[in-house]
Amino acid sequence: ALSRIGYDLKVVVLPAERSLLMADSGAVDGELLRTRVIEQRFPDLVRVSESLVDAEFVVFSLRSASQIEDWTSLKDKSVAVIIGMKIIEENIPETALVTRVKNANQLFNLVKNGRVQYAAFVRDIGEDFLRDNGITEISASHSVLSSVPTYTYLNKKHQQLALKLAQSLREMKNDGTFRAIVENHQP
16 A cells, blocks of 8 residues: 555564554654554554454463453453553453563463463464464464454654555555455465
8 A cells, every 4th residue: 555655664563562652752654553542542643544454352262262252251360461452451351360471472372381361362463373383272262352443553744644545545445456465464
């Protein structure tokens, strides 16, 4: 979508919280995939109005998580979360025993080693991580805690670009390019 309007994209992988702070301050140009929950806390980020994909938030565990049907089901349970994943941080019940980690590797190691019962994470990203690392003993719940659209956010210094990028994304969806890219990146 960016290349269609004359820009390049360079993705820099950073810890989730640091990434938000850097985008909000203008040290980096934006955030590739975020949910709307960040908007009040990070006012210098401008949402590109066209959504990218819907993110399904689930729990991962060693055993069946059939008793986990929604966020409130995590009351009094031990749950690992990645620092900076705001929708998860805001929905985990206050009575949950939360362990905060920096990345997916730490998140799944806690589950694998029996240090926490559950890891709250995005289904697709979590399943990709497990497959790529040959971890077969951990699986995602069938129940979805929440499913929300994700958006690209730009630092306010690029506000004029948000409308052009949204239009470019809409055109890609209309001509089938967007779907082809998404399907190409699925296992």
